[in-house]
Amino acid sequence: MIRPTIAITMGDPAGIGPEIIMKALAHAEVQALCRPLVVGDAGRLRQAGEIVGSRVPVDALTEVGEADFDTGAVQCIDLKVVPADLPFGQVSPVGGEAAYQFIAKAVELVQAGEAGGICTAPLSKEALHAAGHKFPGHTEMLAHLTGTPEVSMMLVSPKLRVIHVTTHIGLIDAIAKIEPGLVERVIARGHAVLVKAGIANPKIGVCAINPHAGESGLFGHGEEAEKITPAVEACRARGWDVRGPLPADTLFFLAGRGDYDMVVAMYHDQGHGPIKVLGLEAGVNITVGLPVIRTSVDHGTAFDIAGKGVADERSLMEALRQAVDLAPKAAPAST
Template structure:
């Protein structure tokens, strides 16, 4: 019988919408039915968020790392690092909040490495605040990679109906095509397979997009990129027993995946993978870093300083990130 996973939710930048969307998300009783959520952050900030939201939640400050099991859906447990001032203003860049976001994440990584929590779900941080605090990273992903000693990782976007992993991401299209090669394709297929297997899918079905229209259609489109760059990587994965098909025409592949034919799609470049996920709804998309030794999911938005402290921030992206963390957490 599977036990409910313990999901560590990091507060992110305390001056942003993180505290509010965490409190809002943990008003949903379904979270407690499937997991033990533990907030890693600052209890005072959560209490302030609960007050401005006018919700009657018990914010329990804990310091014992062995007390992570929640008992009721009205209790929010917080592993309180107590490093945020009570009067820290919302909506302003500060080194204090930047350092807090780093320390919250570092603590979560340590807990995951110690097997005290089963997955990490991150509220947004602010890069400028992070840099002001002397932590020079582009964002969560690079911190996670460095602190876990991970050199090769990939971006996965996940929604209730579709999961997409990328061979290339934030590069121009011409650069992306140059960067695609059989070894990278093979490696991303393996990352997809490992991620889904860890989540409890025994024999995940993976499909790989082509680069050209109709996946080249036997040389009719393009200059043989599929045969040169994609096919050898797919064949190598197949030889290892991975259930993978491709390259397949992207225009119909995503429809088939949403229909349920595949568990994961391997996209060749940014817009090929991001477009279908965004069409399904911005609030449903979750950013997941794969290749790490731990599961990490994240909201698909920033700190929203313009509305922080007003109580109007929408919690749906964080709620979906929590759901995905539960789904992907290693099954015991």
């Protein structure tokens, strides 16, 4: 099997991204799985390697064609945008600008056929905004860079898959934004990913907004009947096994034991909470609906431990596995 080239963006250079990358790429199983190509700053990776005690060298590249994935060295498209004295653990416009540049370059590589997917280390929204890039996060930035009008966030753990109807907006705004067309499109995007992953007829559970799914009008103002039920009925009319709106607490319990292949969450914390209770080290974030494959760790920059060498690389390793599963199986155009 041809190992796909996965562009790994370094994230905010003041966060734990450089450290978890150096830790993850020291694992032989990762090198056997894919051709990992870091888009970042070679100097920062070398600093991180010293911090985590890695003996893996870093090759600084200017283009993909220079990469040699059989040497065991970390292959890095070096954008040279991180000052050597940038402190770990601090929010700065410099870090935000660097994180943006890494993403923009990775998108360019995938669109040119030089990589088969993108796997992102965490960035800081505060730093991103300080640098003048007013995006709520990776998902929205990638949608902008690829000209994609609408995407969805899916979180995946060994026991649970959750796709979100709304993400980085306030709860009141989320409820206002939810409408049948949006819910149906999100279900359809999730259904397509599961079918591509080999689940021929996935069973999908759709969360209600209110406690007890509104309890026939006892809670809320009829949001379930107005905003969710029409979408579920439309999906069922396509022949899909979609059920809901269901009480979220019950649905996540049932999905966790295997009764559902995917849960559709209505808002950010409704979906993120159950996934993160299962463990950050196993969670993966997948952006669904982009013309490029993108997976990510399911944790933040962890500025409080950045530069200390203690960050856990397992979520990044799992994100790389997911990227490989979803990436085109043909060799990139440059090889």
